[in-house]
Amino acid sequence: MWVLLIAVGVLVAAAAAVLLIGRGLPVEHEAARSLGLGRQPQEVWRAVTDIDGLSAWRPGLKRAEALPEVDGRTRWCEHDRHGKITYEVVEADVPRRYVTRIADTGLPFGGTWTWTIEPTAQGCRVTVVECGEIHSPLFRFVSRHIIxxxxxxxxxxxxxxxxxxxxxxALGTPAAG
Structure with missing residues:
Protein backbone atom coordinates (compact mmCIF):
# COMPACT_ATOMS: atom_id res chain seq x y z
CA MET A 1 0.00 0.00 0.00
CA TRP A 2 2.79 2.40 0.95
CA VAL A 3 4.57 1.69 -2.33
CA LEU A 4 1.45 2.68 -4.27
CA LEU A 5 1.05 5.90 -2.27
CA ILE A 6 4.71 6.79 -2.80
CA ALA A 7 4.41 6.07 -6.54
CA VAL A 8 1.31 8.27 -6.82
CA GLY A 9 3.05 11.02 -4.83
CA VAL A 10 6.08 10.89 -7.12
CA LEU A 11 3.84 11.10 -10.22
CA VAL A 12 1.92 14.07 -8.82
CA ALA A 13 5.16 15.83 -7.89
CA ALA A 14 6.62 15.17 -11.36
CA ALA A 15 3.46 16.50 -13.07
CA ALA A 16 3.52 19.61 -10.87
CA ALA A 17 7.21 20.17 -11.66
CA VAL A 18 6.57 19.86 -15.42
CA LEU A 19 3.72 22.40 -15.22
CA LEU A 20 5.77 24.81 -13.08
CA ILE A 21 8.74 24.61 -15.43
CA GLY A 22 6.40 25.02 -18.41
CA ARG A 23 4.82 28.13 -16.86
CA GLY A 24 8.30 29.59 -16.48
CA LEU A 25 9.12 29.18 -20.17
CA PRO A 26 8.28 31.99 -22.61
CA VAL A 27 5.14 31.60 -24.72
CA GLU A 28 7.06 32.66 -27.82
CA HIS A 29 10.10 30.93 -29.31
CA GLU A 30 12.20 31.06 -32.44
CA ALA A 31 13.98 28.19 -34.15
CA ALA A 32 15.80 28.06 -37.48
CA ARG A 33 17.32 25.38 -39.68
CA SER A 34 18.92 25.50 -43.11
CA LEU A 35 19.79 23.07 -45.86
CA GLY A 36 21.87 23.23 -49.03
CA LEU A 37 20.29 21.63 -52.09
CA GLY A 38 21.62 21.02 -55.59
CA ARG A 39 18.46 22.52 -57.10
CA GLN A 40 17.58 25.88 -58.56
CA PRO A 41 15.57 28.20 -56.30
CA GLN A 42 12.54 28.10 -58.64
CA GLU A 43 12.34 24.30 -58.38
CA VAL A 44 12.45 24.40 -54.57
CA TRP A 45 9.92 27.27 -54.55
CA ARG A 46 7.46 25.16 -56.57
CA ALA A 47 7.74 22.22 -54.16
CA VAL A 48 7.30 24.40 -51.06
CA THR A 49 4.37 26.46 -52.39
CA ASP A 50 2.40 23.84 -54.35
CA ILE A 51 -0.52 23.19 -52.01
CA ASP A 52 -1.79 20.21 -54.00
CA GLY A 53 1.67 18.61 -53.97
CA LEU A 54 2.62 19.09 -50.31
CA SER A 55 1.39 15.67 -49.21
CA ALA A 56 3.71 14.03 -51.77
CA TRP A 57 6.76 14.95 -49.72
CA ARG A 58 5.77 16.36 -46.32
CA PRO A 59 6.03 13.77 -43.51
CA GLY A 60 2.76 12.88 -41.82
CA LEU A 61 0.66 15.10 -44.07
CA LYS A 62 -2.34 13.17 -45.37
CA ARG A 63 -3.61 15.93 -47.65
CA ALA A 64 -3.70 19.66 -48.18
CA GLU A 65 -6.62 21.46 -49.76
CA ALA A 66 -6.83 24.99 -51.09
CA LEU A 67 -9.41 27.24 -49.44
CA PRO A 68 -10.98 30.47 -50.67
CA GLU A 69 -8.82 33.55 -50.22
CA VAL A 70 -9.53 35.84 -47.28
CA ASP A 71 -8.47 39.48 -47.51
CA GLY A 72 -6.45 38.59 -50.63
CA ARG A 73 -4.43 35.91 -48.81
CA THR A 74 -3.98 32.39 -50.13
CA ARG A 75 -5.25 29.87 -47.59
CA TRP A 76 -5.22 26.11 -47.28
CA CYS A 77 -6.05 23.38 -44.81
CA GLU A 78 -3.63 20.60 -43.90
CA HIS A 79 -4.91 17.26 -42.63
CA ASP A 80 -2.70 14.93 -40.61
CA ARG A 81 -3.17 12.31 -37.90
CA HIS A 82 -3.77 15.05 -35.32
CA GLY A 83 -6.58 16.73 -37.25
CA LYS A 84 -6.56 19.78 -39.47
CA ILE A 85 -4.98 23.23 -39.37
CA THR A 86 -5.66 26.23 -41.60
CA TYR A 87 -2.70 28.23 -42.90
CA GLU A 88 -2.36 31.42 -44.89
CA VAL A 89 0.34 33.10 -46.93
CA VAL A 90 1.54 36.33 -45.33
CA GLU A 91 4.23 37.14 -47.91
CA ALA A 92 5.40 35.62 -51.20
CA ASP A 93 8.46 37.00 -52.99
CA VAL A 94 9.01 34.44 -55.76
CA PRO A 95 11.41 32.51 -55.51
CA ARG A 96 13.16 34.07 -52.52
CA ARG A 97 10.92 34.44 -49.49
CA TYR A 98 7.70 32.72 -48.44
CA VAL A 99 6.03 33.48 -45.10
CA THR A 100 3.11 31.40 -43.86
CA ARG A 101 1.07 31.64 -40.68
CA ILE A 102 -1.32 29.39 -38.80
CA ALA A 103 -4.67 31.07 -39.43
CA ASP A 104 -6.69 29.03 -36.94
CA THR A 105 -7.38 30.78 -33.66
CA GLY A 106 -8.07 28.92 -30.47
CA LEU A 107 -5.30 26.35 -30.96
CA PRO A 108 -2.83 25.75 -28.14
CA PHE A 109 -0.09 26.96 -30.52
CA GLY A 110 0.44 29.28 -33.46
CA GLY A 111 3.03 31.24 -35.35
CA THR A 112 4.79 31.71 -38.67
CA TRP A 113 7.30 29.92 -40.87
CA THR A 114 9.55 32.06 -43.02
CA TRP A 115 11.21 30.21 -45.91
CA THR A 116 14.22 31.88 -47.51
CA ILE A 117 15.67 30.37 -50.69
CA GLU A 118 19.06 31.79 -51.68
CA PRO A 119 20.96 30.81 -54.83
CA THR A 120 24.40 29.25 -54.36
CA ALA A 121 27.04 27.98 -56.78
CA GLN A 122 25.77 24.42 -56.14
CA GLY A 123 22.03 25.20 -56.29
CA CYS A 124 20.44 26.95 -53.32
CA ARG A 125 20.32 27.25 -49.56
CA VAL A 126 16.91 26.86 -47.93
CA THR A 127 16.41 28.38 -44.48
CA VAL A 128 13.24 28.07 -42.45
CA VAL A 129 12.63 30.21 -39.37
CA GLU A 130 9.79 29.33 -37.03
CA CYS A 131 8.43 32.12 -34.84
CA GLY A 132 6.08 30.11 -32.69
CA GLU A 133 3.90 30.55 -29.68
CA ILE A 134 2.76 27.80 -27.35
CA HIS A 135 0.02 28.72 -24.91
CA SER A 136 -0.15 25.54 -22.81
CA PRO A 137 2.57 25.22 -20.14
CA LEU A 138 2.57 21.44 -20.64
CA PHE A 139 3.09 21.79 -24.42
CA ARG A 140 5.80 24.44 -23.82
CA PHE A 141 7.68 22.01 -21.59
CA VAL A 142 7.35 19.15 -24.07
CA SER A 143 8.32 21.32 -27.06
CA ARG A 144 11.35 22.81 -25.34
CA HIS A 145 12.71 19.89 -23.31
CA ILE A 146 11.50 16.71 -25.01
CA ILE A 147 10.80 17.30 -28.71
CA ALA A 170 23.36 18.29 -44.29
CA LEU A 171 21.10 20.34 -42.05
CA GLY A 172 22.40 23.29 -40.13
CA THR A 173 21.39 26.02 -37.77
CA PRO A 174 21.94 29.35 -39.51
CA ALA A 175 24.30 31.77 -37.87
CA ALA A 176 22.68 34.75 -36.22
CA GLY A 177 23.05 37.77 -38.40
Whole structure:
Protein backbone atom coordinates (compact mmCIF):
# COMPACT_ATOMS: atom_id res chain seq x y z
CA MET A 1 0.00 0.00 0.00
CA TRP A 2 2.79 2.40 0.95
CA VAL A 3 4.57 1.69 -2.33
CA LEU A 4 1.45 2.68 -4.27
CA LEU A 5 1.05 5.90 -2.27
CA ILE A 6 4.71 6.79 -2.80
CA ALA A 7 4.41 6.07 -6.54
CA VAL A 8 1.31 8.27 -6.82
CA GLY A 9 3.05 11.02 -4.83
CA VAL A 10 6.08 10.89 -7.12
CA LEU A 11 3.84 11.10 -10.22
CA VAL A 12 1.92 14.07 -8.82
CA ALA A 13 5.16 15.83 -7.89
CA ALA A 14 6.62 15.17 -11.36
CA ALA A 15 3.46 16.50 -13.07
CA ALA A 16 3.52 19.61 -10.87
CA ALA A 17 7.21 20.17 -11.66
CA VAL A 18 6.57 19.86 -15.42
CA LEU A 19 3.72 22.40 -15.22
CA LEU A 20 5.77 24.81 -13.08
CA ILE A 21 8.74 24.61 -15.43
CA GLY A 22 6.40 25.02 -18.41
CA ARG A 23 4.82 28.13 -16.86
CA GLY A 24 8.30 29.59 -16.48
CA LEU A 25 9.12 29.18 -20.17
CA PRO A 26 8.28 31.99 -22.61
CA VAL A 27 5.14 31.60 -24.72
CA GLU A 28 7.06 32.66 -27.82
CA HIS A 29 10.10 30.93 -29.31
CA GLU A 30 12.20 31.06 -32.44
CA ALA A 31 13.98 28.19 -34.15
CA ALA A 32 15.80 28.06 -37.48
CA ARG A 33 17.32 25.38 -39.68
CA SER A 34 18.92 25.50 -43.11
CA LEU A 35 19.79 23.07 -45.86
CA GLY A 36 21.87 23.23 -49.03
CA LEU A 37 20.29 21.63 -52.09
CA GLY A 38 21.62 21.02 -55.59
CA ARG A 39 18.46 22.52 -57.10
CA GLN A 40 17.58 25.88 -58.56
CA PRO A 41 15.57 28.20 -56.30
CA GLN A 42 12.54 28.10 -58.64
CA GLU A 43 12.34 24.30 -58.38
CA VAL A 44 12.45 24.40 -54.57
CA TRP A 45 9.92 27.27 -54.55
CA ARG A 46 7.46 25.16 -56.57
CA ALA A 47 7.74 22.22 -54.16
CA VAL A 48 7.30 24.40 -51.06
CA THR A 49 4.37 26.46 -52.39
CA ASP A 50 2.40 23.84 -54.35
CA ILE A 51 -0.52 23.19 -52.01
CA ASP A 52 -1.79 20.21 -54.00
CA GLY A 53 1.67 18.61 -53.97
CA LEU A 54 2.62 19.09 -50.31
CA SER A 55 1.39 15.67 -49.21
CA ALA A 56 3.71 14.03 -51.77
CA TRP A 57 6.76 14.95 -49.72
CA ARG A 58 5.77 16.36 -46.32
CA PRO A 59 6.03 13.77 -43.51
CA GLY A 60 2.76 12.88 -41.82
CA LEU A 61 0.66 15.10 -44.07
CA LYS A 62 -2.34 13.17 -45.37
CA ARG A 63 -3.61 15.93 -47.65
CA ALA A 64 -3.70 19.66 -48.18
CA GLU A 65 -6.62 21.46 -49.76
CA ALA A 66 -6.83 24.99 -51.09
CA LEU A 67 -9.41 27.24 -49.44
CA PRO A 68 -10.98 30.47 -50.67
CA GLU A 69 -8.82 33.55 -50.22
CA VAL A 70 -9.53 35.84 -47.28
CA ASP A 71 -8.47 39.48 -47.51
CA GLY A 72 -6.45 38.59 -50.63
CA ARG A 73 -4.43 35.91 -48.81
CA THR A 74 -3.98 32.39 -50.13
CA ARG A 75 -5.25 29.87 -47.59
CA TRP A 76 -5.22 26.11 -47.28
CA CYS A 77 -6.05 23.38 -44.81
CA GLU A 78 -3.63 20.60 -43.90
CA HIS A 79 -4.91 17.26 -42.63
CA ASP A 80 -2.70 14.93 -40.61
CA ARG A 81 -3.17 12.31 -37.90
CA HIS A 82 -3.77 15.05 -35.32
CA GLY A 83 -6.58 16.73 -37.25
CA LYS A 84 -6.56 19.78 -39.47
CA ILE A 85 -4.98 23.23 -39.37
CA THR A 86 -5.66 26.23 -41.60
CA TYR A 87 -2.70 28.23 -42.90
CA GLU A 88 -2.36 31.42 -44.89
CA VAL A 89 0.34 33.10 -46.93
CA VAL A 90 1.54 36.33 -45.33
CA GLU A 91 4.23 37.14 -47.91
CA ALA A 92 5.40 35.62 -51.20
CA ASP A 93 8.46 37.00 -52.99
CA VAL A 94 9.01 34.44 -55.76
CA PRO A 95 11.41 32.51 -55.51
CA ARG A 96 13.16 34.07 -52.52
CA ARG A 97 10.92 34.44 -49.49
CA TYR A 98 7.70 32.72 -48.44
CA VAL A 99 6.03 33.48 -45.10
CA THR A 100 3.11 31.40 -43.86
CA ARG A 101 1.07 31.64 -40.68
CA ILE A 102 -1.32 29.39 -38.80
CA ALA A 103 -4.67 31.07 -39.43
CA ASP A 104 -6.69 29.03 -36.94
CA THR A 105 -7.38 30.78 -33.66
CA GLY A 106 -8.07 28.92 -30.47
CA LEU A 107 -5.30 26.35 -30.96
CA PRO A 108 -2.83 25.75 -28.14
CA PHE A 109 -0.09 26.96 -30.52
CA GLY A 110 0.44 29.28 -33.46
CA GLY A 111 3.03 31.24 -35.35
CA THR A 112 4.79 31.71 -38.67
CA TRP A 113 7.30 29.92 -40.87
CA THR A 114 9.55 32.06 -43.02
CA TRP A 115 11.21 30.21 -45.91
CA THR A 116 14.22 31.88 -47.51
CA ILE A 117 15.67 30.37 -50.69
CA GLU A 118 19.06 31.79 -51.68
CA PRO A 119 20.96 30.81 -54.83
CA THR A 120 24.40 29.25 -54.36
CA ALA A 121 27.04 27.98 -56.78
CA GLN A 122 25.77 24.42 -56.14
CA GLY A 123 22.03 25.20 -56.29
CA CYS A 124 20.44 26.95 -53.32
CA ARG A 125 20.32 27.25 -49.56
CA VAL A 126 16.91 26.86 -47.93
CA THR A 127 16.41 28.38 -44.48
CA VAL A 128 13.24 28.07 -42.45
CA VAL A 129 12.63 30.21 -39.37
CA GLU A 130 9.79 29.33 -37.03
CA CYS A 131 8.43 32.12 -34.84
CA GLY A 132 6.08 30.11 -32.69
CA GLU A 133 3.90 30.55 -29.68
CA ILE A 134 2.76 27.80 -27.35
CA HIS A 135 0.02 28.72 -24.91
CA SER A 136 -0.15 25.54 -22.81
CA PRO A 137 2.57 25.22 -20.14
CA LEU A 138 2.57 21.44 -20.64
CA PHE A 139 3.09 21.79 -24.42
CA ARG A 140 5.80 24.44 -23.82
CA PHE A 141 7.68 22.01 -21.59
CA VAL A 142 7.35 19.15 -24.07
CA SER A 143 8.32 21.32 -27.06
CA ARG A 144 11.35 22.81 -25.34
CA HIS A 145 12.71 19.89 -23.31
CA ILE A 146 11.50 16.71 -25.01
CA ILE A 147 10.80 17.30 -28.71
CA UNK A 148 12.88 20.43 -29.33
CA UNK A 149 11.61 23.57 -31.05
CA UNK A 150 13.50 22.75 -34.26
CA UNK A 151 12.33 19.14 -34.65
CA UNK A 152 9.52 19.86 -37.12
CA UNK A 153 11.80 22.14 -39.14
CA UNK A 154 14.43 19.39 -39.34
CA UNK A 155 11.88 16.74 -40.31
CA UNK A 156 10.43 18.98 -43.02
CA UNK A 157 13.79 19.95 -44.50
CA UNK A 158 14.98 16.32 -44.51
CA UNK A 159 11.78 15.37 -46.34
CA UNK A 160 12.36 18.17 -48.87
CA UNK A 161 15.90 16.89 -49.50
CA UNK A 162 14.57 13.35 -49.90
CA UNK A 163 11.91 14.63 -52.33
CA UNK A 164 14.76 15.88 -54.52
CA UNK A 165 16.79 12.69 -54.08
CA UNK A 166 19.31 14.39 -51.81
CA UNK A 167 18.80 12.29 -48.69
CA UNK A 168 22.33 12.99 -47.42
CA UNK A 169 22.03 16.78 -47.51
CA ALA A 170 23.36 18.29 -44.29
CA LEU A 171 21.10 20.34 -42.05
CA GLY A 172 22.40 23.29 -40.13
CA THR A 173 21.39 26.02 -37.77
CA PRO A 174 21.94 29.35 -39.51
CA ALA A 175 24.30 31.77 -37.87
CA ALA A 176 22.68 34.75 -36.22
CA GLY A 177 23.05 37.77 -38.40
Missing amino acids: GHGATLERTLRALAKHFGEDRA
